[in-house]
Amino acid sequence: MMKPDAEILVVEDDLAHCTILKALMTGWGYRVSVAHNGLEALEQVKLKPFDLILTDVRMAEMDGIEALKAIKSYNPAIPILIMTAYSNVESAVAAIKSGAYDYLTKPLDFDMLRITLERALEHTSLKTENHVLKQRLIFDSQNMIGRSEPMRRLMEMIAMIAPSEATVLICGESGTGKELIAKAVHAHSLRKARPLVSINCAALSESLLESELFGHEKGAFTGADKRREGLFMEANKGTLFLDEIGEISLLMQAKLLRAIQEREIQRVGSNQVLRVDVRLIAATNRDLLAEVEAGRFRQDLYYRLNVVTVVSPPLRERCEDIPLLAMHFMAKFAERNRKSIKGFTPQAMDMLLKYSWPGNVRELENSVERGVILLTGDFISEKELPLSISHSTDEPQVDLQGLSIQPLEVVEKKAILAALEKTAGNKTEAAKQLGITRKTLLAKLQK
Known part of the structure; x- marks a missing residue:
């Protein structure tokens, strides 16, 4: 069965093909966003949660394989489908080894595309991702887990x-x-x-x-x-x-x-x-x-x-480790409570990644234990997470000290420059901290 209102990101640098795919999948009932290269796709994934990503392999700026690895590193719960030409099936094999859910060959068989989308959304399994995460651990002594x-x-x-x-x-x-x-x-x-x-x-x-x-x-x-x-x-x-x-x-x-x-x-x-x-x-x-x-x-x-x-670094400074820690705690408490759990939904993992974690790793551990105890299905979703996480009201903070009683344009310029300096020039993260979209930030920078 198709997941209602599933969010899908199409990554394709061919504008005509991208338009066709968006119109087709929108007609199937999905909510579809588009990105024209891997770098843009990674930025969108960091801004909002997606249920699935459909990406081409060959693109000019960050190809599909690079994007796959970067996205899986950020949020391993998102299933990714790869599109590739018949003559380049070896790239699809490499993608599967890097964590892709499946691959489709071009020209696409739209009936097969629809079946594959439904299967990926219905049966998303994190067993492979969990194995990959375990292989990536650079240190696991006395449960010290991290690769950030x-x-x-x-x-x-x-x-x-x-x-x-x-x-x-x-x-x-x-x-x-x-x-x-x-x-x-x-x-x-x-x-x-x-x-x-x-x-x-x-x-x-x-x-x-x-x-x-x-x-x-x-x-x-x-x-x-x-x-x-x-x-x-x-x-x-x-x-x-x-x-x-x-x-x-x-x-x-x-x-x-x-x-x-x-x-x-x-x-x-x-x-x-x-x-x-x-x-x-x-x-x-x-x-x-x-x-x-x-x-x-x-x-x-x-x-x-x-x-x-x-x-000892706070968890908010090592967000890259959150999926590793969450999967570790999930396995630990699933075994303790005699439950079989496959993983987290993409939305739940996205919420874990974006939460500020004032209680650090201890709070994450307690949150995952709560999710395991309350879960009746296969995947921990946002419904099983504490309200402090699923209904987080953390607002982006910008240091405005010393900017009062000045023209609005001056205040805005200083706030933008301060955010860019704080994020080392990362426009997506700066926009997030300022509480505006990346597109708005780019327009203001150009001005």
Whole structure:
């Protein structure tokens, strides 16, 4: 059965053939947009979701195979049909290997075209795309998944620092996977055979945190009915991960500083000095330098911790990884809930790609788990996604500071130039941030 109101993008540089295809498919009940080369097609895909793309192979500016790879990299859920001449079937084979759903030979058999369109829209399967995504993962240790440039830089940093004994400070927003970075550093270090011991510093009071870290003697305080080894001793010869380090008190910071500097600890209620050999990894979502300036964090401890800084990138800066992560979480929760799920609809994946993700990877994981639990069919659609995503009201933001009480043309020009500078000259993205169409932006630039 034909999908009602399906959005199809026709990519063809032959204007006559493009016009015929649009008129034909519109008559079949589809909503049809056109692009005249692969580059234009990629820009349209980034602006709106499509249910299917029909593209020619041979085009002057970015041919069909290049466009196929670029579109699949951006949104792997979109099925793509390739049109090719009989004499160039090898290109179609290459397209199938790159993730195309199917191919049609020119001159087109319109009855076969209609059947193929309906089959692709009805039976879009992401099994092949999921396999391709798995093959593209450049790193999958402790579920650290990504192939974007920020993640590549992060992996390179981990590979360089892991074999060393340097103290590591991991900075980043909540939900970006700082603990996974700590696990990856430990897993690739010379201490990997010894334990990685973790503690959330924000979850304990000052007295409990001291007891957890350094241990206590029997009778040291009410409830201490036996001696306890602290986490420093548990992590001896291994790695100690201190999460949310920016939350500890100044008094506790002083005690921690001594342990780091001297590599010595004392159990609560004991005068005995114990030597420890621990590699320290700390993490925070606070700006510790600003905390130092505000007097809430010791400067000497900050420099002890900040030997090597690793920044965990927010999800909005690594949108290229969203399909990888979404498919990973889908498979994980489908198995846990004993469900057979094929993937995401193109519209659902498009919404995931365009959402700002204030809660980062943790929010994406929770959203996908919700989709898996609520799903009764084969594909997670926008209906199963949280309302914050499917009804996102995020408006494009432009920094207008300093532009008030000026002629409108001046304000508009500065806003456009600021958006272009922010997007490194990407007109499509700049138009999106300004809340106008690319065509409008080009007209304003020409003016």
